[in-house]
Amino acid sequence: MKENESAWPMGIKKTKQRKFVLDVLEHAESPLSASDIFDKARSEDSSCWLSTVYRILDYFVSEGLAVKTAVMDSSMALYELNRNQHRHYAVCVNCHKVVELMNCPMEKFEPEIAENDFRIVGHRVEMYGYCKDCDRKMSGIH
Amino acid sequence: MKENESAWPMGIKKTKQRKFVLDVLEHAESPLSASDIFDKARSEDSSCWLSTVYRILDYFVSEGLAVKTAVMDSSMALYELNRNQHRHYAVCVNCHKVVELMNCPMEKFEPEIAENDFRIVGHRVEMYGYCKDCDRKMSGIH
DNA sequence: TTTCTACTTGCAAATGATTCGCATTCGCGT
């Protein structure tokens, strides 16, 4: 009874390492870095070299399975599953927690671009500020 | 008659290298990387070590004189003068040209955040797609 | 099921951006 696992994406060769990475991404609540995934592999039985994680992640991105979501102020690239739906995040500038944004500011937006005729295919939005915990902590201090 | 130069920002110690970096940023049309600035220094008389450029840039950012604007798909951080006005960019996914966005999608946006009570202090928006040259080139090919 | 081959991975070493350490030099107030 492992049928509650997602079907394996077609056209992707199935290996232990790829299964592991996909599984981690599927259960992640927020975007993960390559070394997040690598660490998780070490802590569990599954072993998988860091460069392999990078390769798998790049491959997933190239296949449209995952998306690369670098977050400002982070020196590392973050990856998440491509859920084929818009997602944007708010990042706490204090603790770097990443929180999902439930609506998208682009929905009703008509961009005016300096160079005319720029064919837009996507966008990235990121809010930053203080999450409730940090905000509370900081107002306590002052 | 050098009075058309901007006044030197107060509280900032004036050095040859800082003057150079500030001048480059003032005349830049789009965000620059540390090595863009370093290269410009080499090509002109002004010499200035790369690590110094980084230090100056960090310092400018900490003083609110400049802002760090990492762009997706670029491995380098980009810096631009803090013109105390909102700026967002569209980035060409083909040639990586950076083009300014004339309006801001956040103007009329009420964010709904997964975690309630996130105190937003800023945001980052980036559109991506094809600039007119690349778009033209690519439709020519197909 | 066994074989064959192309694709994957383990591993180590390379790379590229950025930072750090420290001796020297340079602004700038006195």
Add this chain to the structure above:
DNA sequence: ACGCGAATGCGAATCATTTGCAAGTAGAAA
């Protein structure tokens, strides 16, 4: 001009990411 603290030159260190290559493996073909 003098002196001190801050800024720079320079090289070496660091960190994330990439690459090269030999060995291992999935899965199509036999």
